[in-house]
Amino acid sequence: MNTSEMNDHQVAGLAAAICATAEAMGQEMNPGTAAMMAEDLCAYPVPVVKAALKACRFEVKGKLAMADILQRVQSSDGRPGKDEAWAIAMTANDEFETVVLTDEIQLALAAAKPILDGGDKIGARMAFIDAYQRFVGQAREDAKAVNWHVSVGFDAHRRIQAVTKAVELKRIPQEHGQKYLTDLSIVPVTEEGRAIAGLLTGAVTQPAPALRQKLGLVKNSMLEMRQASAERKTEMRIEAANELADRRALLIRQAQELEAKRAAQ
Structure with a gap:
């Protein structure tokens, strides 16, 4: 009920x-x-x-x-219109941005992603809007309340800005926003985790040799991105998109598991 x-x-x-x-x-x-x-x-x-x-x-x-x-x-359920939803989806496609989005935006972006990855932004927008309106229509038919959630990006500073703005827009409750900010500030318990967090926050760390090698590859990739031509940058973003989706899905799943554990305590 x-x-x-x-x-x-x-x-x-x-x-x-x-x-x-x-x-x-x-x-x-x-x-x-x-x-x-x-x-x-x-x-x-x-x-x-x-x-x-x-x-x-x-x-x-x-x-x-x-x-x-x-x-x-x-129309008063808090779900954004198709144009605002597309703008949010495009922001979510940037791996450095932290974005607060609805379930319907996330589902529609997944439906349009193959077209977007192929470089057809106009076609991707059409596919996104068609899917978004379908998902929103179904959710409204089921009288399902809008669900905003956080998709975490790499840039630590933008996380705070995105969550704070979402609270100001009343897209997520203030207590949930505070919890997100607290969870995103937790320092990982392992040295490897601290080293990875250092890439996001700028904190000085001493990773293990094996991890140092992996981080070196990451830094080289970032350097290549800075030096690459505009065309190559686009190609590299497309190549990274699918991997990014997997990482975000894992992060969301881990957050849900953490929430379930806390609720059970």
């Missing part, structure tokens, strides 16, 4: 509000019809539905229809 569902008293009150809204729009509505519409809307928070009815009174020309109410209810 959705925790936002109305009780019987609220449903009855909503049915009355629907009748009153229809009357204000010059339409007579059968109480039974209004009650049925209220039942269909009971999975949504009362203030959201009432705000949608008010918007209908000002915006809808003609008779009040369920589609008019539902459109306004769903």
Whole structure:
């Protein structure tokens, strides 16, 4: 059961509000019809539905229809529009950026990624928007609340900025934002972990010989990136994209496991 569902008293009150809204729009509505519409809307928070009815009174020309109410209810769920979603997805495609994105953006980006990796940005955008609207439509049909989560990038400073902005936009609760910032600040317990973290934070570390060799390869790759031509930079980004997706998926899975362990304590 959705925790936002109305009780019987609220449903009855909503049915009355629907009748009153229809009357204000010059339409007579059968109480039974209004009650049925209220039942269909009971999975949504009362203030959201009432705000949608008010918007209908000002915006809808003609008779009040369920589609008019539902459109306004769903558009207030906090999910970004297709253009903003695409902009967020493009930021998420940069391995250095920390991005706060929705489940639907992440799924749509995965669907468009093969086209994007092929260099067709216009085609990728079309595929992304088509998939995004489909995923959003399904989520809204299921009355699923929007879920924003953090995709961690390599740049340590941008992590703080991204999470702080997400809290300011109320995309993630303040307590969740603080937890993200705390977790991202935890120093790994192993020397290897500290050495890897040093690449992100600039902290001075002394890695083991085997790891030092691996880090050397990473630094060489970064140097090559700086010296490469614009065309080669694009090629290198495309080559790194699939590996980056795997790393992010692992990081998200580890965060979920950590959250599950903490909840079980």
